[in-house]
Amino acid sequence: MSNLVVDTEEHRAIRESVAGIVSRYGQEYFLERGRRGQGIEELWKDLGASGLLGVHLPEEYGGGGGGMAEAVVVVEELAAHGMPMLIWVISPAICGSILAHHGSEAMKREWLPSIADGSRKMAFGLTEPDAGSNSHKVATTARRTDTGWKISGSKYYISAIDQAEAVLLVAKDAEHSTPEKSALSLFVVPTNSPGLTLQEIETSIVSPDKQFTVFLDEVEVGEGALIGTAGQGLKQVFSGLNPERILVGAICSGVGRFAIDKAAQYAKQRQVWSTPIGAHQGIAHPLAEAHIAVELGRMATMRSAELFDAGESAAEAANIAKFAASEASLQALDQAIQTHGGNGLAHEYGLSELWFITRLMRTAPVSREMVLNFVAQTSLGLPRSY
Structure with a gap:
């Protein structure tokens, strides 16, 4: 291929x-x-x-x-x-x-x-039940003590924290925040800290990486838990968010490759009326179109990584890559399942199990709607909608 x-x-x-x-x-x-x-x-x-x-x-x-x-x-x-x-x-x-x-x-x-x-x-704790895509509305709060901080609040859809020894937590810093503007601080919080509890979120995703709600009730951390400068967490967290978008593009690009490869192999081998089904344009053209979309997503993803590594502004490229690759992977996976007919839903072929985790990538870590908002306002200079 x-x-x-x-x-x-x-x-x-x-x-x-x-x-x-x-x-x-x-x-x-x-x-x-x-x-x-x-x-x-x-x-x-x-x-x-x-x-x-x-x-x-x-x-x-x-x-x-x-x-x-x-x-x-x-x-x-x-x-x-x-x-x-x-x-x-x-x-x-x-x-x-x-x-x-x-x-x-x-x-x-x-x-x-x-x-x-x-x-x-290490897990990553940013999203909250009521904050959604708005990081400025983080409600989990860190309050200064004589020996460090006490942190209370909750985090939502935190992946794989059950596997982690610590969580890199984003919290509102009470000392540096005002009623008009929240300031964020970042902390490394051990997952065995007293007051930190987990509740698994039951989902349709087939993955070793499960999702959790995390509750923090007066969790105490010392001075050494602070990452960087107190109150500057929003700037600091973007050192991780652009890589996150880029690598979600990479996950989706890989799933797209997997799906297209499986479908192409099946379409060459599966025969109906003595003809491989891949000879029919009703099968061949949608797979070709899906392959084109996946390859474009891969190129966008690698370009965003190159910009990031060069120290250039990668926000636009990372968002575009995540958007393009996630849309392409769903198109590829759907067409691969369709190409396999009923076998597309059989465990033997390993396609249907990838659907929900790939569908999640259309929504997380930033929804397609928020990517479109970013591109409209930042790339095109259109008025803000929110």
Whole structure:
């Protein structure tokens, strides 16, 4: 199958390394663990030991010294083998990137090597039941004490926190906020802290990465838990949000590749009236169109990663990449299921289980409507609608 994203020699080696590891497990391993609510610790540790969790993190803290472009290759290739991993986006990408940019030296040395080798994970706590896409309306509040802070509130749809030793928490800083304007601070909060409790959200998603509501009742953290500068959390958190959008583009690009590859193989082999169904334009044209959309999404995703790595403003590119790739992956997955007929819903083919996690990517981490708002107002200069 053609590939419009041309890999460097390094990127090709990364793809081959990912493929070599995941092929020893197979998609059924990933799906079965997801169905049973179990983790994928063996695979995760293998990826860490091969340097594939920290490719984008600084070498002095156990990473590979690469950038977001290398992270895109890893995440896309995992999804292209039927393994879309939310935890990769959350722990190494969002949390790792924020810590690398804004964490104290002690925090970097404590967390980045163990995130990179897969021995520890960190969750990310931003979204809330009543805040939605508006980060300025975060209600979870951190109040200063003699020894640090007390944090109270709740977070919603927090992925894989049951696997994590800590959560990178975004909270309203009571000391720096005014009635007119909230100021945010970021904290690393151990998940075993007294007063922190989890409640699983039952969803239709088949994935080892489950979703949770997190409750914080006077959770105490010390001075060393603060990331960067108190009250400057909104600026700091964007060190993780653009990588998040870029890597969601990578997940979706991989799912799109997986779906198109499965469908093309099936359309060549499946015969009706002695003719492969792929010979019919009713099958061939929709698959070709879906392939075009997936490849365009892949190119947008890699371009956004290149801009981010070059230190350029990547917000527009990251949002466009996330939008294009998520729409393309759903188109590809839907057409792949249609191509398989009834077999598209059979567990044997591993397509239908990817539907809900891929559909989630259309809504999270930023909805398609908010991307369109951003592009309309930032790219086109149209008046704000909210």
